[in-house]
Amino acid sequence: xxxxxxxxxxxxxxxxxxxxxxxxxxxxxxxxxxxxxxxxxxxxxxxxxxxxxxxxxxxxxxxxxxxxxxxxxxxxxxxxxxxxxxxxxxxxxxxxxxxxxxxxxxxxxxxxxxxxxxxxxxxxxxxxxxxxxxxxxxxxxxxxxxxxxxxxxxxxxxxxxxxxxxxxxxxxxxxxxxxxxxxxxxx
Amino acid sequence: xxxxxxxxxxxxxxxxxxxxxxxxxxxxxxxxxxxxxxxxxxxxxxxxxxxxxxxxxxxxxxxxxxxxxxxxxxxxxxxxxxxxxxxxxxxxxxxxxxxxxxxxxxxxxxxxxxxxxxxxxxxxxxxxxxxxxxxxxxxxxxxxxxxxxxxxxxxxxxxxxxxxxxxxxxxxxxx
Numbered sequence: 001x002x003x004x005x006x007x008x009x010x011x012x013x014x015x016x017x018x019x020x021x022x023x024x025x026x027x028x029x030x031x032x033x034x035x036x037x038x039x040x041x042x043x044x045x046x047x048x049x050x051x052x053x054x055x056x057x058x059x060x061x062x063x064x065x066x067x068x069x070x071x072x073x074x075x076x077x078x079x080x081x082x083x084x085x086x087x088x089x090x091x092x093x094x095x096x097x098x099x100x101x102x103x104x105x106x107x108x109x110x111x112x113x114x115x116x117x118x119x120x121x122x123x124x125x126x127x128x129x130x131x132x133x134x135x136x137x138x139x140x141x142x143x144x145x146x147x148x149x150x151x152x153x154x155x156x157x158x159x160x161x162x163x164x165x166x167x168x169x170x171x172x173x174x175x176x177x178x179x180x181x182x183x184x185x186x187x
Numbered sequence: 188x189x190x191x192x193x194x195x196x197x198x199x200x201x202x203x204x205x206x207x208x209x210x211x212x213x214x215x216x217x218x219x220x221x222x223x224x225x226x227x228x229x230x231x232x233x234x235x236x237x238x239x240x241x242x243x244x245x246x247x248x249x250x251x252x253x254x255x256x257x258x259x260x261x262x263x264x265x266x267x268x269x270x271x272x273x274x275x276x277x278x279x280x281x282x283x284x285x286x287x288x289x290x291x292x293x294x295x296x297x298x299x300x301x302x303x304x305x306x307x308x309x310x311x312x313x314x315x316x317x318x319x320x321x322x323x324x325x326x327x328x329x330x331x332x333x334x335x336x337x338x339x340x341x342x343x344x345x346x347x348x349x350x351x352x353x354x355x356x357x358x359x360x361x362x
Contacts, residue, residue, distance in 0.1 A: 182357060
């Protein structure tokens with residue numbers, strides 16, 4: 001199971017890579033409030049710690065930053081939907097679109113039944129359908145980047161946009177083991 | 188509250204005051220010159236419009252306005268800068284440096300210094316004579332990097348772009 005309650009711990013020694021893994025919306029939150037991580041001038045390295053980032057950013061109190069990341073995460077979770085709930089809704093016949101954000105190679109290797117591959121054409125068509133009554137669920141491999149997509153649509157008035165917690169990997173573990181799990185390796 | 192936190196709060200208060208009532212924001216009709224720096228894709232962009240007039244045989248800045256897609260510090264600094272360059276000749280305005288534009292905001296946190304450089308760069312872009320060689324001290328806009336946040340649209344429409352064949356998919360049940 002990939003249940004994320006209670007929230008994962010953050011300390012000043014947590015690397016930014018771990019921060020982003022545990023709190024997928026942290027980068028957006030850090031930029032929104034502290035203007036960190038938005039461009040090369042204010043960017044951060046994945047291997048630096050949260051404490052180091054706050055220290056070199058001058059006057060930032062690391063505990064306040066951690067509190068803010070967690071608070072933003074709570075808001076992000078309103079866009080989250082579990083694999084079980086998506087499966088239950090589909091089983092009840094509720095209109096649901098599953099939108100796959102992964103690479104073409106991953107899509108070709110394994111996908112959720114009935115899913116659609118996201119490309120620019122699909123997004124352009126989707127943007128004109130804000131009133132569509134069903135559920136729109138974005139998914140990626142492990143749930144790290146689909147939150148951004150759901151947030152983007154939510155910002156355009158799509159109150160029915162969600163991201164799949166844990167991605168297709170969680171779906172494999174929690175709903176359908178026939179969907180093969182995988183990892184990506186450099187060649 | 189510790190000293191650092193107090194200074195940070197004070198800075199935020201001054202920025203908020205300047206941002207809440209920005210001066211000279213928006214496109215300037217019939218501008219004589221326009222300068223742009225930054226890249227809206229990464230959240231930092233500033234555009235400056237300038238209109239000149241003749242006064243006592245000198246060409247001076249009559250009006251200046253700005254538009255920003257940056258953070259509130261950039262907006263606050265740009266707002267102050269537009270007031271500061273008014274009445275100056277282009278040459279005089281080009282002598283000003285980023286820290287002077289934000290002096291009223293007080294000491295800037297290190298992460299905000301580039302906001303004033305953005306303002307300086309936009310003014311320099313608007314005022315530098317056409318064809319002038321790039322100034323070594325002029326801030327140069329940074330292109331979006333694949334290692335930085337980019338924007339929301341980018342982040343999921345081009346997820347982790349990889350050269351074809353650079354990764355392979357390994358099914359866990361084949362181990």
